[in-house]
Amino acid sequence: MKKNIVAVALSGGVDSATSAYILKQQGYEVFGLTMKLFENQNCEDAVLVAKKLGIRHHIIDFSKYFEEEVINTFIDIYLNGFTPNPCILCNIKVKYGLLLEEAIKLGANYMALGHYAKIVYDKKDDLYRLTKSDVNRKDQSYYLYHLTQDKLKHILLPLNNFKNKDEVREHISTIIPSISRKKDSTDICFTNGKSLFSYIKNKRNIINCVGNFVDKNGRFLGKHKGIFNYTIGQKRGLNLNIEKTYFVLEIKANTNEIVLTDNEFDLYKKEIFVKDINYINKENYKKEKINATVKLCQWGYYIPCEILNQKNGYALVKFNKLERAPAIGQSAVFYSDNEVLGGGIIDKV
Numbered sequence: 001m002k003k004n005i006v007a008v009a010l011s012g013g014v015d016s017a018t019s020a021y022i023l024k025q026q027g028y029e030v031f032g033l034t035m036k037l038f039e040n041q042n043c044e045d046a047v048l049v050a051k052k053l054g055i056r057h058h059i060i061d062f063s064k065y066f067e068e069e070v071i072n073t074f075i076d077i078y079l080n081g082f083t084p085n086p087c088i089l090c091n092i093k094v095k096y097g098l099l100l101e102e103a104i105k106l107g108a109n110y111m112a113l114g115h116y117a118k119i120v121y122d123k124k125d126d127l128y129r130l131t132k133s134d135v136n137r138k139d140q141s142y143y144l145y146h147l148t149q150d151k152l153k154h155i156l157l158p159l160n161n162f163k164n165k166d167e168v169r170e171h172i173s174t175i176i177p178s179i180s181r182k183k184d185s186t187d188i189c190f191t192n193g194k195s196l197f198s199y200i201k202n203k204r205n206i207i208n209c210v211g212n213f214v215d216k217n218g219r220f221l222g223k224h225k226g227i228f229n230y231t232i233g234q235k236r237g238l239n240l241n242i243e244k245t246y247f248v249l250e251i252k253a254n255t256n257e258i259v260l261t262d263n264e265f266d267l268y269k270k271e272i273f274v275k276d277i278n279y280i281n282k283e284n285y286k287k288e289k290i291n292a293t294v295k296l297c298q299w300g301y302y303i304p305c306e307i308l309n310q311k312n313g314y315a316l317v318k319f320n321k322l323e324r325a326p327a328i329g330q331s332a333v334f335y336s337d338n339e340v341l342g343g344g345i346i347d348k349v
Contacts, residue, residue, distance in 0.1 A: 005029045006110040006156060007103035009095060010057065012045025015114025015159060017179045018172045020053055022158045023112055031106070032057040035099060037066040037090075038190040045179060052176045060102055062094055069093045071190060075200055078228040081251035082329030085298075086188050092146050100151060112156040117141040117340075119152055128152035130280055130340040136164045142298045145333040145343035146278050197229045211256035213240065216249065216266075224258050227251050233267050233325030268322035272296075272349050274315045274332045279342035285309065292334045292341055294319075296326050307334060315344065 010032035050057035209226030
């Protein structure tokens, strides 16, 4: 069997197109895989990329699975008053789950994606390590903490040798100019440009979601538009006819109430509980305590912490100092210098 066949997860964007082009230049036998995930999804650009690069291309319909496992889970978490990350849900369930399985079924030895991170094989320890990207301001290692050794050995991330996104665009511009000019996607892909609030209302046929803003003592402060329109720590967009500045302290799905505080210090926490822990190096499961840094969202900063492993895939994460507004449902991702140790979902603050 050939050992150089690679399936590229082809979205039709700049990063996946450049990844496919690079690998073809490097002598790999390349084919494209595009996931059909939701209605009104544009697959035409992915078809164009495959045609321009002269590679075979498969469009695979995962829409039913995506609806059940990603969209519905995402909405359910929001309606329960928490803050999910749809990209991480998709990566765990679909991109690095079903799609990787499909790539191997179709004869690929590897699957390549346009994510900005680096995979390094450590011969001494016989381990694959995931590290931050060298590409300036584009690191996406946060989204990949869930990967395991069995998956890492089949994954290629070809974009790490560029200095910045402009160089990536330049690399593909002579081959597919129209793709090189595409803007980076910043919205949730499946909402099709709708606000998250409107999308959830329409998707679940929610007519009346208005509830009460209350203070810590239960005193009425005003009306909110629906609990899924707010996040912990938020102060803008509350539209209260009150001179004081208030912050979202707690979201109570069972009573449809949002608890506000006028003391921002209430938002600061010393520790969090994290569930569904994945460590890329399994030896870390055996350690009682790990000194590391943690990111509580993709664009957050690296917080010094102590990880205390518990039973059943839980960890208690203690910050070195109080940290503002960690949100249940988000991922907490652990780092040692540039290396991703693993992470999990914030379960309790």
